[in-house]
Amino acid sequence: TITVNDDGQGNLVAHNSGVAEFNNVYIPNGLAVSFKATKKLIGKTLRDGQFQFELVDPSGNVVQTKSNQDEGRVLFDPVKFTAAGDYTYHIREKVPAEQNGIQYDTTDHQVVAHVHANEHTGDLSMTVEYQTAGDSETAGAVFTNVYSAQATWGIHGTKALTGRDMQAGEFKFYLKDTQGNKVAETAVGAGADGQSVDFQFPDVTKTTAEMDADVTSGIAYETSTGYVYNYTVEEDTSNLGSGVAARTAIQTVEVVITDNGNGTMAVTQNKGTAQSPVASVSYTHLTLPTI
Numbered sequence: 001t002i003t004v005n006d007d008g009q010g011n012l013v014a015h016n017s018g019v020a021e022f023n024n025v026y027i028p029n030g031l032a033v034s035f036k037a038t039k040k041l042i043g044k045t046l047r048d049g050q051f052q053f054e055l056v057d058p059s060g061n062v063v064q065t066k067s068n069q070d071e072g073r074v075l076f077d078p079v080k081f082t083a084a085g086d087y088t089y090h091i092r093e094k095v096p097a098e099q100n101g102i103q104y105d106t107t108d109h110q111v112v113a114h115v116h117a118n119e120h121t122g123d124l125s126m127t128v129e130y131q132t133a134g135d136s137e138t139a140g141a142v143f144t145n146v147y148s149a150q151a152t153w154g155i156h157g158t159k160a161l162t163g164r165d166m167q168a169g170e171f172k173f174y175l176k177d178t179q180g181n182k183v184a185e186t187a188v189g190a191g192a193d194g195q196s197v198d199f200q201f202p203d204v205t206k207t208t209a210e211m212d213a214d215v216t217s218g219i220a221y222e223t224s225t226g227y228v229y230n231y232t233v234e235e236d237t238s239n240l241g242s243g244v245a246a247r248t249a250i251q252t253v254e255v256v257i258t259d260n261g262n263g264t265m266a267v268t269q270n271k272g273t274a275q276s277p278v279a280s281v282s283y284t285h286l287t288l289p290t291i
Contacts, residue, residue: 030082031126035111036140037074037091041102043147043208044261046072051145055079056090065094074140081126084117091141101149101263107132109141150207151257151265156200157233159188161244166191172236175201177219183231208259226265229255 037053039046048070055064055076064076081087091109109132116125128137135141159171168190175184184201191197206214211227214220220229233251254270 030080031115031124032078032080033113033126033128034078035076035089035091035128037068037109038139038142039068039072039074040142040144041072041147042144043212044102046070051143052094053143054092054094056092058088079113081113081115081124084115084124087113087115089113093143093145099263100261101147103146103148105143105145107143109135109143111135111141147263148208149259149263149265150205151211151267152203152205153255153257153267153269154200154203155231155233155253155255155269156198157251158196158198159191160194160196161191162194163243165193166195166197167241170241173199173201174234174236176232176234178230179219181219185236211257226256226258228257231255 035055039051039053041050046068049067051068053066053068053074054062055066057063063079066074066076068074076091079089089111091111092107093105095104095106109130112129112131114127114129117123118125130136130141132141155175157173159166159173161171166188169187171188173186173188174182175186176182183204186199186201188197188199211220212222214229215222215227220227222228231253233253235249251271256268256270258266258268260266
């Protein structure tokens, strides 16, 4: 402020009562980064838009939600920073109420944007650090989901003996896979002369991962909708009772497993080469006359 006063002697005197100050604030244009993630799905083909992911800002607010592309890439819209500092964001996957056989990756992935200002020019620079184990600047936050379904099937048959009563445990059967490996065995209970008696092999329960392993080992094969197992049912004729004729017939059973795509599987069984649906295989023995 400049003040002008009369000094009483005919002169005007100017006095400066302060120093003028000008405070300029430099505002940089800012930097932007697009946070990213990678989606992996084991046990099933990944589809475009199948899973959703959230970007959470340092205040805990969900600021973006994005879906995966068919190759697994997830890219969020650019986030802009105009001041130096460390900004911590989180990336997480949304888990639906109906998971349909998918085990979701619930990892909370942390990513930090380190923004630095040049002390002379004020220009900003930035590095991005994906801090969760397994993540990288190339892949971003990596989420791995696993699809699994399970099927159970039981193969059973009937056994009859004519000419006399059948004793419990007198007859035994083996269930074998296509490589001749014994999968299960069972004995037949007692029955009256000519009576058909049911026998049941222990149930077989397998997950999709186990079925995939069986395909690799060659004891099953994969179709566009699921898996197929072929079995043989063979009778143990090594210790037949006196007067019982040996029957060496081998019956085949095809088990077809259909993956419904939602964590459930349907099972159908076909007997022999005709592939006609049947409930069981059957065997009948005749006793020979004692001479």
